[in-house]
Amino acid sequence: MSEPIELTAAQAIERLRDGDLSAAELFGAYRARAAADELNAFTWVADAAPAQDGAPQGPLAGVPLAVKDLFCTEGVPSQSGSKILAGYRPPYTATAVARLADAGAALLGKTNQDEFAMGSSNENSAFGPVRNPWDRERVPGGSSGGSAAAVAAGLAPWALGTDTGGSIRQPAALCGIVGLKPTYGAVSRYGMIAFASSLDQAGPFTRDVTDAALLLRHMVGRDARDSTSLAFPEQIALPRGVDLRGLTLGVPEELTGEGIESGVREAFNATLALAEQLGASIETCNLPNAPHALSAYYLIAPAEASANLARFDGVRYGLRVDADDLSSMYTRTREQGFGPEVKRRIMLGTYALSSGYYDAYYGRAQQVRTKVAEDFRAAFERFDLLVTPTAPSVAFRLGEKVDDPLAMYLNDVCTVPMSLAGIPAISIPNGLSDGLPTGFQLCGPAFSENRLLNAAYVLEQALGFDGSAART
Amino acid sequence: MIDRAQVLHVAKLARLALSDEEVERMSRELSAVLGHIEKISELDLDGVSPTSHVVDVVNALRADEPGPSLPREVALAAAPERIDDGFGVPSPGAA
Numbered sequence: 001m002s003e004p005i006e007l008t009a010a011q012a013i014e015r016l017r018d019g020d021l022s023a024a025e026l027f028g029a030y031r032a033r034a035a036a037d038e039l040n041a042f043t044w045v046a047d048a049a050p051a052q053d054g055a056p057q058g059p060l061a062g063v064p065l066a067v068k069d070l071f072c073t074e075g076v077p078s079q080s081g082s083k084i085l086a087g088y089r090p091p092y093t094a095t096a097v098a099r100l101a102d103a104g105a106a107l108l109g110k111t112n113q114d115e116f117a118m119g120s121s122n123e124n125s126a127f128g129p130v131r132n133p134w135d136r137e138r139v140p141g142g143s144s145g146g147s148a149a150a151v152a153a154g155l156a157p158w159a160l161g162t163d164t165g166g167s168i169r170q171p172a173a174l175c176g177i178v179g180l181k182p183t184y185g186a187v188s189r190y191g192m193i194a195f196a197s198s199l200d201q202a203g204p205f206t207r208d209v210t211d212a213a214l215l216l217r218h219m220v221g222r223d224a225r226d227s228t229s230l231a232f233p234e235q236i237a238l239p240r241g242v243d244l245r246g247l248t249l250g251v252p253e254e255l256t257g258e259g260i261e262s263g264v265r266e267a268f269n270a271t272l273a274l275a276e277q278l279g280a281s282i283e284t285c286n287l288p289n290a291p292h293a294l295s296a297y298y299l300i301a302p303a304e305a306s307a308n309l310a311r312f313d314g315v316r317y318g319l320r321v322d323a324d325d326l327s328s329m330y331t332r333t334r335e336q337g338f339g340p341e342v343k344r345r346i347m348l349g350t351y352a353l354s355s356g357y358y359d360a361y362y363g364r365a366q367q368v369r370t371k372v373a374e375d376f377r378a379a380f381e382r383f384d385l386l387v388t389p390t391a392p393s394v395a396f397r398l399g400e401k402v403d404d405p406l407a408m409y410l411n412d413v414c415t416v417p418m419s420l421a422g423i424p425a426i427s428i429p430n431g432l433s434d435g436l437p438t439g440f441q442l443c444g445p446a447f448s449e450n451r452l453l454n455a456a457y458v459l460e461q462a463l464g465f466d467g468s469a470a471r472t
Numbered sequence: 473m474i475d476r477a478q479v480l481h482v483a484k485l486a487r488l489a490l491s492d493e494e495v496e497r498m499s500r501e502l503s504a505v506l507g508h509i510e511k512i513s514e515l516d517l518d519g520v521s522p523t524s525h526v527v528d529v530v531n532a533l534r535a536d537e538p539g540p541s542l543p544r545e546v547a548l549a550a551a552p553e554r555i556d557d558g559f560g561v562p563s564p565g566a567a
Contacts, residue, residue: 091546185527198525227532228525295509306486313487315559320552325565327487335489343488347479347498348505350486364512366522371515373523406504422526446526 004029005471009063009157009211010238016061023055023062027106030064034109034155039131039140041150043069044077045109050101058104060218065105066156068147069113071097071202072191076107080193081115081143083126084337085318094191095223096160096202103218108156111146115339116309117167117195119143120411123402124341131398132175133470134436138395141171141411144205148175151205154471158215159205164196165297166391166415168203169427173390173439176429176467178206178456180216181415183446184422185230187216188223196304197228199297199419207467209428209457213238216449237450239457245279247455249442250383254290255414261393263433268389271430271440274462275387280455285379285386289371293417296372298409299352299365300420305342306349312337344405373421380445385455388414390427390439418443426456429465437467473503 004026007015015021027049034045049062056062067073070080072090079085093101101107114124122130122145130145132138133153140149144161148171151159161168163181172179180203187202194200204215217236223229251272256265276282314320314333321332338346352361379386391411401408418425425443432438440459444452479498483490490498544557553560 088550091542091549185529224534227534228527228529230527230529289515292512292515295512298505298509310487314552315561316547317550318552322562324562326562327564329562330487331489334487338488340494343490343494344498344501346486346488347482348502351474351478351482351502351506354482354485360513361509363522364515364517366524367517367520368512368515369523370520371517373526405501406508409505420523420526 005033005154006468008207010214012063012157013061023106024049027062027064027108030108030156034066034150037155039133039136039149039153040128041111041130041146041153041155042066042109043079043112043127043146046107049106056104056106058102060100060104062104062106063157064108065100066108066111066147066150066159067097068144068159068161069110070117070162070193071160072193073097073107073110077110078193080117081113081125081127082337082342083319083339084312084333086126088318092191095188095225096219097191099221100215100218111144111150111159113146114143115342116193116305117143117162117164118305118341118345120166120170120408121401122146122171123398124339126339129398132395134176135395138397138436139174141174141391141395143167145171147205148172148177148179151175151207152177152467152470158207158211160202161205162192162200162202163419164199164301165419166412168205169415169425169439169441170391170411172205172427174395174437176437176465176470178209178212178426178428180204180212180426181418181424182216182220182449183424185228186220186232186447186449188226188229190223190225194308196301197308198304199301209239209453209460212426213453233447234450236453239453241454241458243279244275244455244458247280247385248383249275249280249282250285250379250386251282252287252290252379252386252388253284254287255388255417259392259410259413260389264389264391264393264438267430267433267438268440271459271463272387275459278458278462285383287372287375287379287417289368289375290417292368293372293420294409294413296365296368297412297416297420298348299361300369302345302349303352303362304349306346306353309342309346369420372417376421376423384451385442385444388441390414390441394433394436394438414441422446424449424452426452428456428460429463429467431463431465473506474499
């Protein structure tokens with residue numbers, strides 16, 4: 001038998017069912033690798049699999065799962081990459097994590113992330129940057145950089161992340177794995193330490209598309225504890241397609257031209273040609289307001305964050321810096337507890353919401369959001385799915401963009417429009433450029449995850465990407 | 473574009489203390505970001521309704537049924553300061 005860590009999660013489940021592999025052996029193999037992590041992908045690693053009588057039950061059969069730090073996990077550190085929550089152990093577990101545990105997933109560890117999910121490089125973590133397993137001098141992307149690096153490096157078979165403006169898709173692309181942002185509302189946000197509530201969505205990081213479908217299947221559904229969650233209209237099916245016949249793909253000019261690195265664009269164009277060979281009909285299209293999506297996003301997300309992060313005040317949990325009066329206690333706690341990027345976004349968001357600027361910034365941003373969503377609706381009248389590169393470049397060097405917030409924000413140019421529209425999108429590995437992974441992104445209308453997964457699966461099979469080099 | 477006085481005003485609204493060096497840097501960085509963002513002021517958005525949420529749900533109400541909450545001891549367990557059965561804070565004072 002091959003090494004257990006070479007198996008995808010779906011393959012491991014089959015071996016477990018057949019009795020060729022024990023859950024303890026599988027967990028032990030990953031635990032050893034996660035504990036020896038040199039990428040700083042983990043902020044906490046379990047000592048052992050969750051205790052239970054006999055062999056793990058449920059459709060996920062005891063397969064280990066890495067979980068982004070910002071998901072609350074009862075009794076286990078949940079710090080959202082922030083000093084202000086250092087050592088915090090919540091009294092309850094996020095719904096998405098609880099559902100996966102009910103399905104048999106075993107919590108392997110918590111993964112490093114940009115502080116409060118704000119960042120595109122994982123350099124904003126209070127627990128230090130994460131390294132990209134393809135080149136340790138480069139970033140894994142962010143904000144779910146630890147989850148992406150852990151899966152790519154074979155420290156976990158799969159992982160949970162969250163995506164607000166690209167925080168699953170972009171690190172998946174930069175680490176050469178699959179990352180899926182579901183339709184907004186498909187997965188409960190209960191127990192996720194909030195960044196921007198109208199945009200945050202939990203989703204899977206996996207080695208292949210089949211695993212993404214399998215993990216997502218056990219995450220979705222209405223949750224009485226999240227009033228924005230919705231019942232998923234159908235079961236998430238395991239993808240089975242063999243070609244793309246009958247599928248129409250739109251290529252938005254605004255997200256595939258200027259600003260995309262040449263190596264990324266070449267890989268993208270090659271996969272378009274492949275999709276055509278597989279029977280898809282491909283046409284360019286327009287999302288006229290997409291160029292403004294990034295601006296709207298960098299007003300809406302910080303505005304929501306400035307409100308959400310008001311709860312970190314040194315009263316109920318986390319860091320407190322003592323002071324003689326209440327107001328000084330608040331301001332000093334927040335000064336010392338938050339890192340530079342979080343402060344920047346709180347300031348930006350507070351400014352955008354402040355008296356005299358609200359209409360010009362936040363109000364207009366919400367109108368742009370409407371226009372961006374309308375562009376997608378119009379496009380989906382002509383096309384089944386739209387495709388773009390996931391990120392404009394391959395993984396950049398650690399430190400390269402930390403002093404230039406605007407350059408960092410431009411990483412999200414291809415992923416933010418879908419977030420504003422609340423639609424699902426997946427990134428699959430699209431080969432290497434100069435030895436580093438690139439991503440191919442597909443997006444579809446709300447609740448089209450099955451269509452998305454099927455098309456992604458067909459392309460994945462045809463591309464035959466081999467990510468094993470990152471697991472050595 | 474965002475000057476020192478504006479930075480200090482916004483920091484006060486956000487209950488953030490900033491060092492002098494941070495105030496200077498914030499002014500520079502926020503100005504650069506807002507300079508880029510300002511392009512949306514050129515768009516014609518007359519009559520466009522704002523989107524605050526993409527989910528087509530209005531007033532999601534739950535049944536008003538009592539259920540268990542976190543026990544007090546558990547809720548208070550992570551508090552930096554506890555006074556009797558509540559969270560302790562310094563006096564609002566004269567500041």
